[in-house]
Amino acid sequence: MAEKALEFDRVAQEVFAPIYPVIASRLLELAGVRKGRCLDIGCGGGHLGLAAARGFEGTLILLDANPYAVAIAEQRIPEEARGYIRALRGDVHALPLTDASVDLVLSRGAMWFWKKEASLKEIWRVLAPGGVAVLGGGYGTAQLKTAIYRHMSMRNQEDFGEQQEKRMRGARPEEYALVMERLGMGVPQCIHEDSGDWLLFHKSPEGTEGP
Ligand SMILES: C[S@@+](CC[C@H](N)C(=O)[O-])C[C@H]1O[C@@H](n2cnc3c(N)ncnc32)[C@H](O)[C@@H]1O
Known part of the structure; x- marks a missing residue:
């Protein structure tokens, strides 16, 4: 566990560093929520959440x-x-947070480790009415993505793009969206950009829908 966290953070600092400010500003733009309480789930070394905090007024949990x-x-x-x-x-x-206490949930590079129904229900539970979640994976821009894929393929001596495909299999935004629809959790959006894929959903200001 320690080695995994250290190795991921080494890669985040040495290779991925330029993507976080770009992704943070894109996710804030997509979410349209810029104040309140923000939660970065599967934060790793905290790079994305800390970059988002620069454009967010309020508190942040990594x-x-x-x-x-x-x-x-x-x-x-x-x-x-x-x-x-x-x-x-x-x-x-099993998020250690109270119901309806988070205005913005962000997550990058973590949702393919999760159980869909259980994770969505928990995120939904902690979202405040009017809150937004943006979950997925991305590299900021198409150029950054290409450069990182090349770098990581050389570093790991394997095709990084292929490895990513394998990791994401079964955990794409559409697959999460299907579960959300079945559970009656709002109308999720699947966003596909050159540099990554995201699942975005809102809890209505009335907060009435949901499982
Ligand atoms: C590939 S790293 C991404 C880290 C960070 N979001 C980034 O983009 O730099 C995935 C992270 O998700 C975390 N993670 C995996 N399953 C999780 C779970 N069930 N709950 C919370 N975090 C989890 C891992 O411990 C790891 O730190």
Whole structure:
């Protein structure tokens, strides 16, 4: 677990670093929510959430199931931001947060590890009325994606694109959207961009729909 968290964070810093500010600003734009309480699920070293915090007014929780990732994210929180950003250990299938307490849920590169129905129900439970979730995977821009695929293929001595395809099999936005529709959880949007795929959903301001 420690080795996984350290290796992922090494790659995030050495290779993926330029994607986070680009993705953060795109996800904030897609979500249209810029204040309240933000939750980055499967935050790893916290790069995406911390980049999003620059365009978000309110509090941020960096959450990961791996305690070593949480420790890395914790260390990355700037001293002056510790009053409103915190790192928390937690599993998306049993979020350690109260109902209707989060305005914006973000997640990158983690949803293919999750059980669809259990994770969606939990995200739905913690979303506040009017809240939005954007979950998926991406690399910021098509150029960054190409450069990262090339770099990672050389680094790992295997076709990174093929590995990603395998990882994502069965966990694409459409597959999550089907589960949401079955559970009566609003009308999800599947967003496909050159650099990545996202599932976006809102909880209505009345907060009446849902499982
Ligand atoms: C590939 S990393 C992505 C990290 C980060 N979002 C990024 O883009 O840099 C996936 C992360 O999801 C976390 N994760 C996997 N399953 C999880 C779960 N059930 N609940 C919370 N976090 C989970 C892993 O521990 C890991 O840190």
